[in-house]
Amino acid sequence: MKAWLLEKLGGLENLHLGDAAEPVCGAQDVVLEVRYAALNPADRYLAEGQYPARPALPHILGRDAMGLITQTGSGVSTWKPGDHALIIRGPVGVEQAGTFAQKVAVPADSLAALPEGWTPQQCAGASLVYLTAWQALTQWGNLPPSVVLITGASGGVGVAGVQLARALGHTVVAFSRSQEKRRRLSDLGATIVLDPADTQWRKKLLELLGGKRVDLVVENIGGAQFSELLDVMGTWGKLSVVGRLAGPVPQFNTASLFFRRLRIGGVAAGSFTAQEAQAAWREALKLLKIHDHRPLVDSVFEFDQLPQAFERLARGPMGKVLVKIGGQ
Numbered sequence: 001m002k003a004w005l006l007e008k009l010g011g012l013e014n015l016h017l018g019d020a021a022e023p024v025c026g027a028q029d030v031v032l033e034v035r036y037a038a039l040n041p042a043d044r045y046l047a048e049g050q051y052p053a054r055p056a057l058p059h060i061l062g063r064d065a066m067g068l069i070t071q072t073g074s075g076v077s078t079w080k081p082g083d084h085a086l087i088i089r090g091p092v093g094v095e096q097a098g099t100f101a102q103k104v105a106v107p108a109d110s111l112a113a114l115p116e117g118w119t120p121q122q123c124a125g126a127s128l129v130y131l132t133a134w135q136a137l138t139q140w141g142n143l144p145p146s147v148v149l150i151t152g153a154s155g156g157v158g159v160a161g162v163q164l165a166r167a168l169g170h171t172v173v174a175f176s177r178s179q180e181k182r183r184r185l186s187d188l189g190a191t192i193v194l195d196p197a198d199t200q201w202r203k204k205l206l207e208l209l210g211g212k213r214v215d216l217v218v219e220n221i222g223g224a225q226f227s228e229l230l231d232v233m234g235t236w237g238k239l240s241v242v243g244r245l246a247g248p249v250p251q252f253n254t255a256s257l258f259f260r261r262l263r264i265g266g267v268a269a270g271s272f273t274a275q276e277a278q279a280a281w282r283e284a285l286k287l288l289k290i291h292d293h294r295p296l297v298d299s300v301f302e303f304d305q306l307p308q309a310f311e312r313l314a315r316g317p318m319g320k321v322l323v324k325i326g327g328q
C-alpha cells in the first residue's frame with residue numbers, strides 16, 4: 001500500500017510517499033481503508049522528536065481519519081467489514097502506524113460511528129480536537145455559565161472550543177490575528193473577538209466585560225502572551241494549557257498566581273482511556289446538536305500533497321486541514 005513514511009526524526013522534510021506493508025489486523029483490531037485523514041500540529045512535533053513517543057521507524061504519522069472497515073480481528077464483534085467509522089483516540093499515529101496511508105490497523109475500542117448528517121470530511125478531523133476542547137473546558141468540574149477565553153480560536157481545537165463552550169452556556173472570548181477569521185468566530189457564537197496583536201487588548205476586554213473577568217482560559221499558544229492572559233483572570237480563575245504554538249513562555253513570575261488563587265492545569269487528550277474518550281465524544285456530540293454545529297473543514301488536499309497540507313496548517317487554518325486518501 002502507499003503511505004507517507006517518516007524515515008528518521010528531525011522534521012517533516014523526512015517524509016516521503018512510498019510503499020509500506022499492509023497493516024496486520026490484531027485480534028482486537030480492525031483494518032480501516034482510509035478515506036480522509038486530518039493533520040494535527042502534534043504530527044509535526046512527533047516528526048521533530050519533540051514528542052515523548054518514539055515509534056519504530058519508518059513511522060506513519062496521522063491520528064485522525066474516517067474510512068471503510070475492510071477486516072476485523074477475531075475478538076471484534078462490534079464492527080463488521082463494510083461499516084464506516086472514525087478514529088477517536090489511541091496509539092494510532094503515535095506509538096503505531098498512523099492514518100497518512102491507504103490502510104491503518106486501529107483498536108476496535110478507538111472507533112466511533114459516523115455522526116448522522118455529517119459529511120465524510122467533517123467526520124475525519126473532528127475527534128482529537130473535540131476531545132481536547134472537552135477536556136480543557138471540563139477538567140475543572142461543572143462550571144456555571146462563565147467567561148471563557150480561547151486563544152488560537154480559529155484552529156482545530158479553538159473552533160471546537162468555541163462551539164462547545166457556547167453550548168455549555170459560557171460567554172466566549174475568542175482570539176485570532178486575522179480580521180476575517182474574527183468575523184467567522186463571531187458567526188460561530190463568540191461574544192467578544194479580539195486580535196492578540198493589539199497591545200490594548202486587555203483594556204478593551206475588561207471594558208467589554210463591564211466589571212467581570214475571565215473565569216477560564218483555553219490556551220493553545222504559549223509564548224510571550226501567556227503572562228498577559230493571567231492579568232485578565234478573576235479570583236479562582238483557571239487556565240487549561242493545551243498547546244504552545246508560539247513556543248516556551250519566556251518570563252513567568254509565579255507570584256502572579258498568588259492573590260487571585262489562579263490555577264493552571266495541563267490538558268492531554270491522549271490520557272483519556274478508551275472508555276473516557278467514548279464518553280467525552282458522546283458528550284461533545286450532544287453539545288454540538290444544541291446549535292446544530294458541525295466540525296469546520298478549512299481545506300482538503302490530495303494524498304500526494306501532504307507537505308503542502310502541512311504548510312497550510314502552519315499558516316493558521318480556520319478549522320481542520322485534511323488529505324483525501326481513497327474512495328468518494
Ligand SMILES: NC(=O)c1ccc[n+]([C@@H]2O[C@H](COP(=O)([O-])OP(=O)(O)OC[C@H]3O[C@@H](n4cnc5c(N)ncnc54)[C@H](OP(=O)(O)O)[C@@H]3O)[C@@H](O)[C@H]2O)c1
Binds near residue numbers: 178267
Ligand atoms: N494537549 C493536547 O491534548 C492537545 C491536543 C490537540 C492539540 N494540542 C495542541 O494545541 C495547539 C493548537 O492545536 P490546533 O490543532 O488547534 O492548531 P491549529 O489548527 O494549527 O490552529 C491554531 C491557531 O492558532 C493560531 N496561531 C498559530 N500559530 C500562532 C502563533 N505563533 N502565535 C499566535 N497564534 C498562532 C492560528 O490562528 P490565527 O492565525 O487565527 O491567529 C491558528 O489557526 C497546538 O500546539 C497543538 O499541538 C494539544
